[in-house]
Amino acid sequence: MDCNHLEDLYELYVLGVLAAGERDDVRKHVGEKCPRCLDALREAAETVYWLAQTVAPVQPRPTVRAGLLRRLASNGTLAAGPRKARVISQRGATSTRSRA
Amino acid sequence: MTRRSSSAISSAPATAVESSNPATPEALVAQAAEGSREALIQIYDRFAPRLLGLVRRLLRDADESERVLEEVFVKLWREAHQVARARVSLAAWLTLVTRAQAVNRLRSRAGPVPLVPADVLGDMLQWLPDPGAIVRLDERRALLQKVLGQLPRPQIKSLELVMFEGCNEIELADNLGEPLARTKSELRAATRFLKHRRRAVVGSWTVTI
Numbered sequence: 001m002d003c004n005h006l007e008d009l010y011e012l013y014v015l016g017v018l019a020a021g022e023r024d025d026v027r028k029h030v031g032e033k034c035p036r037c038l039d040a041l042r043e044a045a046e047t048v049y050w051l052a053q054t055v056a057p058v059q060p061r062p063t064v065r066a067g068l069l070r071r072l073a074s075n076g077t078l079a080a081g082p083r084k085a086r087v088i089s090q091r092g093a094t095s096t097r098s099r100a
Numbered sequence: 101m102t103r104r105s106s107s108a109i110s111s112a113p114a115t116a117v118e119s120s121n122p123a124t125p126e127a128l129v130a131q132a133a134e135g136s137r138e139a140l141i142q143i144y145d146r147f148a149p150r151l152l153g154l155v156r157r158l159l160r161d162a163d164e165s166e167r168v169l170e171e172v173f174v175k176l177w178r179e180a181h182q183v184a185r186a187r188v189s190l191a192a193w194l195t196l197v198t199r200a201q202a203v204n205r206l207r208s209r210a211g212p213v214p215l216v217p218a219d220v221l222g223d224m225l226q227w228l229p230d231p232g233a234i235v236r237l238d239e240r241r242a243l244l245q246k247v248l249g250q251l252p253r254p255q256i257k258s259l260e261l262v263m264f265e266g267c268n269e270i271e272l273a274d275n276l277g278e279p280l281a282r283t284k285s286e287l288r289a290a291t292r293f294l295k296h297r298r299r300a301v302v303g304s305w306t307v308t309i
Binding site: 011 | 135150157173181234238264269292295
């Protein structure tokens with residue numbers, strides 16, 4: 001399937017509502033680093049981001065922040081810091097970094 | 101790797117000095133990637149209320165929503181390197197990951213199949229917007245709100261069901277009592293309209309809103 005037939009699918013792909021066949025069509029283009037599809041998905045992500053901003057904020061209880069801090073500090077894996085793993089750049093290039 | 105102390109962030113939210121000259125979210129995630137828990141907590145202080153609003157809209161359960169919120173920030177901590185290196189908008193990453201996790205939690209109440217498959221989220225670093233695009237959208241939030249008001253009511257309803265109720269297209273048709281083909285067509289018309297109007301609002305098209 002070429003990009004013209006995917007025109008109306010990008011937002012729905014980002015929202016995760018496409019059926020498997022159409023989802024696979026978009027994913028195939030992403031896998032091939034199709035620049036047109038990647039640009040269209042960037043725009044779709046902006047639209048979904050914008051829709052999400054229509055919801056009123058809700059202040060979390062202080063216990064959530066405290067619990068997160070506790071978890072970052074005490075859990076062995078998390079306390080070791082973020083993982084330096086295989087990295088995919090915005091342009092799709094890959095590189096590998098080892099843990100410092 | 102330089103490990104930073106977390107003692108300064110044990111309880112207090114961002115200070116007045118930080119808020120008068122705030123680091124960008126992307127600068128903070130780069131610091132978090134180097135092991136700064138302080139940077140991660142600054143990100144939390146800045147984004148958590150908006151993200152929790154989104155989760156609560158989907159789950160409608162305070163405790164469960166806060167658990168999802170915590171998981172999002174644990175995921176960010178684990179994946180900070182990838183996010184920082186991809187140079188994408190952190191606000192967009194947080195928003196899409198938060199929604200996906202909330203939707204999947206919502207759907208796990210009914211069955212094990214996630215609405216947003218892991219492989220869709222897995223390729224997002226290739227196509228998330230850059231920080232500048234999201235800043236431009238944030239600056240024009242009021243105009244964008246106006247655009248939503250221009251959508252026909254049935255299309256708004258469809259968008260809400262997909263965006264905030266986690267419906268897929270088949271469930272959307274069931275919910276609206278409409279044929280699937282018509283529902284799909286309406287939903288796609290709505291997203292097409294939003295795409296074109298968003299382009300106008302951020303300045304790449306010239307249209308009077």
